[in-house]
Amino acid sequence: MSTAQVTPVKAPAKPNSRVGSILRARELPVTIALIALIGLTYAANPLFLSPQGTKDLLLNATIMIILAAGQTLLIITRNIDLSVGSMLGLVAYGTGTLFVMAEGIPIWIVFVIGILFGALLGLVNGLLVTVAKVPALVITLGTLYVFRGINNWWAGGTQYFADDRPDEFGNLAVDSFLGFPIITLIAILVVAVIAVILIGTRPGRDLYAIGSDPDAAILFGIKVQKRVLVAFLANGALAGLAGVLYAARFNSVGATTGTGMELNVVAAAVVGGVAIFGGSGSVIGAGLGALLLTTITGALTALRVDKFWQQAIVGILILAAILIDRLASLRTARKLKVSNSVEGAKQEETK
C-alpha cells in the first residue's frame, strides 16, 4: 500500500497540480478536524482561545508533539518504539536528580545531559533491533518494561517537586515569546528541523524508501541498518528532550512519570496521517495529530461535554483517521491503475 502513496504527488504534472497536491495531502483530514474542533469550541465558548487558554493548549501539546515527531521517523521506516514513555520517565527523573545532586548546574548542561541520556536509551533499542534483526515492536515492548523497571528501582518512592528545581528552569514553561510558551517554541523548532530533513535531504528520503520496500532499499544501496539505527537514536534523543521539558512543565517527577504514553504517541502519529506500515506520512501531520488529541480534553471541558467522553472520542478519531487513510490509498491505487493503462495504450499506438 505504501509505495503507491509516496510517488503520486510528483507523477501527474497537470496544471492544477499545486491545488491537487494540497487536496491530496495526508495532513488535510487532521488539519480540517483541528480547525473544526477549535472553531466550534471557540464559537461556543470564546474563553477557549483567550491568551491564557491558547497558552495552556500549546503547553499541553508540547511534549506529545516532540514524542510524535520522533515516533514518525521510526514509523516511516516500518519500525515503532513503544518504550518512549519509559524513556521519558527515566530522563525526567534524571533531570530532577541532577538539579538536587549538582546544585547550580547550568540549565543548558541539563538539556545536553538529558538529550544524551535519551539518545543512549534509543541506541540500546536501535542496536537490539538492527543487530539482532528482531522486530522493533517486540524489542521495544521489552525495553518498555526494562526501562520502567530501572526507573522504579532508581526512584523508589522518591519524587522531586518543582521546588527542587531552579526558577529559571520552571519558567521555561511559564514565559512566552510572541504568545508562544518557550517550550512550545522548542517543539515547533524540532518539528521544522525534522520536516526539512525528511523532505529535502538524502537520509530523510532514504527513510521513506526503507519503509516503502525494505528489500528494494537494500538493492538500491541504501544502508538500511545504519539509517534505522540513526532513527532510533534520534527518537531517543527527542524522548530525552521531552523528558527534560516534562520536568520543567510538571510539578513532580517520579517512578511512574510517563507511564502509558506510548500508545498515545503512536495514536497521534496515526491520526496525523502517518501510515502504520511505513513509507508515508509527515512529521507536520504527526505534530498536528498530537495537537488535536491533546486539544480534545480542553475543548470538551470548554464545551461542557461530560469529561468521561473524552477518551472514547479519541478512539473514534483514531479509527476515523485510519479509515480516511485507507479510502485515500484505495483511490490513489485506482488512479495509478487507470493512468498506467492509459499510458500503456498510448505507447501501443506510437508503435
Next chain:
Amino acid sequence: MTSTETSASLTIASTSKTLSGEPKGRTGIARWLLSRDAIMIGILLATILLFSLTIPRFASPVTVGFLLLDVIPVLLIAMPMTLIIITGEIDLSVASIAGLTSASLGVMWAAGFDMGTAIAISIGIGIVAGAFNGFLVSVVGLPSLAVTIGTLALFRGLALVVIGDNAVANFPPEFTAFFTSKIGSTGIPTVMIGVLLIVVIFGMLLHFTPFGRGLYAMGYSKEAARFVGIDIVKSKFWLYVASGGVSALAGIYWTLRYSSARSDNASGLELTVVAAVLLGGVSIFGGKGSIPGVFAGVLLIGTINYALRLGRVSDVVLIIVTGTLLIVSVITPSIGAAFKRWAHDRRIRKELPEPSGSGTPGV
C-alpha cells in the same frame, strides 16, 4: 529464517509426495525435545525446582493458589491472542474490553440486575466489541495494530462513560469466595478448571483442526492461504470475536475476584499479554507458535514474579524481569540462526573449490 518447525508441521498435515523426498530433520521424540515448546517447558520446570529448593515457603499450596489466581487473566486472554498473532495480526484492545465488561457488570449489578443476566450481557458486550474489531480488520481490511490502538482508547473511553469515576464494590461475598476458593487442599483455584477448559479448547482448535492449520498458513503467506481456499476474512473475524468474548470473561473474573468494578480495571494488561505470548515462542510476524509454549511462557513469568516477591524484591522492579525475558527470548533464536548461517557458510566455502584469481565467473 528458522522456519523448519512450522513448515514441517504443515508438511505432515498435507503429506504431499514431493516434499517426502526432501532431507528430514530429527523426528519423533528427539525432534520434540529440541523444539521451542519443550525448551520453554523445561525452563519452567527448572525454574520451579530451583525456587522450591532455594526459597523457603515457595513449595506450598499457598504458592500454587496465589500464583494461579494472579496469572488467570493473562492466561485467558493469551489464548485468543496466540491465535491472532499466529495469523500475523494483533489485538491491543483486550484489556480495554475487559475494563468495559467490568464496568458494565458493576453498573448492571448496582442497577439490581440478576447476577446471571448481568454476566451474560457482559459477555455479549465483549463479543460485540470483538466483532467490531473483527469487522474493521478483516472485512474493511485495516491494519490491526492501528485499529486496536484506536479501539483500545474507544472501549476504555466507553468504560469511563458507563461507570465514570465511581466504583461498584458491593458484590455478594459468596462470589468472591467462589472465585478465590481452592480445590480441596491442593491449592489449585476452582476457577482453574474452567480456565484449563478454555486453554484446551483453543489448543485443540489451533493444533488439531483444519481451521487452526489455516491460521498458520495465513500467518505464513496470505496469498498462498487464499489460493488453497482458506477464508481469511471469516477466520480473522471469528478470532477477534473469540478474543472479545474471552477478554470479557477475564474482565468478569477480575471484577468478582477483587470485588471491584472500576473503569481502569486491567488497564495496561494488553502489553503484559503480548509479552507473555511472544515469550511463549509465538513469532510477531505470524505463522509460528503453539498453545503449550504460550501456556509455559505465561506460567514462567508468573512463577518468577511470585518467587521474587517472596524473596522481597520490590513489586515494581519485577517488570525488569518480564522485559529482559522477552528480549532474551527473541534475541537468542536470532543469534542461534546467525551462528548456524555462519557455520553453514564456512562449510560451503570449504567444500567449494577456491575461486581462480580474478577470473570473471560465468557471463
